[in-house]
Amino acid sequence: MIGILVITHGDFAAEILKTAELIIGKQKRVISLGLHYGDSIEEFCVKVKDTIESLDEGQGVLVFADLFGASPYNSAAFSANKVKNSKFKCITGVNLPMLLEALTTRDGSNLDDLTESCIKSGNEGIKELFNQIKID
Numbered sequence: 001m002i003g004i005l006v007i008t009h010g011d012f013a014a015e016i017l018k019t020a021e022l023i024i025g026k027q028k029r030v031i032s033l034g035l036h037y038g039d040s041i042e043e044f045c046v047k048v049k050d051t052i053e054s055l056d057e058g059q060g061v062l063v064f065a066d067l068f069g070a071s072p073y074n075s076a077a078f079s080a081n082k083v084k085n086s087k088f089k090c091i092t093g094v095n096l097p098m099l100l101e102a103l104t105t106r107d108g109s110n111l112d113d114l115t116e117s118c119i120k121s122g123n124e125g126i127k128e129l130f131n132q133i134k135i136d
Contacts, residue, residue, distance in 0.1 A: 002106040002114055003055025004030040006094060007048055007075060008066035013094075020099050027103050029055055035072055044071070049079040056086035060111035062102055062118065064094035089115045097125030 004027075006013040013032035021027055031051055035044050048063075055061045065073040076090040089111055091098065101121035106114055 001029050001057060002059045002102075002109065002111055003052075003057065003061040004099075004102055004106065005048070005051055005055055005061055005063045005088075006030070006032040006099065007063060007072040008032075008034055008094065009070065009072060010034050010036060012066060016094065016096060016099060019096060020103055024100065024103060029057070030103065031055060033072075035075075041071055041075070045075040045078045048072075048075040049082050052076075052079055052083050052088050053086050056088070060087040060089070062106070062111065062114055063088055063090040064099060064102070064118075065090055065092045066094055068092040087111060091115060091118055091122070093122065095122050095125060098122030 006017055011034050013034050017030065017032045033044070033047060033051060052061050052063065063076050065076055067073060073090065073092055079088075098118040098121045101118045102114060105117060109117065
């Protein structure tokens, strides 16, 4: 099973995971980490690296981060050369459709295919109400 790690500023990671589990039930091999005001970036980087390693059972880990170029994302980037014996991918702009896609299809996917399907689901989940419905 592909491991899932959600890393964000504040409590967003924990809350989006709670929301996903409200919809599809409690999940295994998924962890959320939040970077809070005053936290050490260096310690957060180590925590991200260690968590990636702990989640990998041989099929890899898919990491979701909130913002490209921000500290949680940079912590995953920092881990790229430091993670031992694990493969991971990182997607930024985490949203509920992509997280649900990951959690519901990771058993039947490889890491590369799962990454692509999550990006597609995340993009396709963005809609504008009045473009979707017709009001007479």
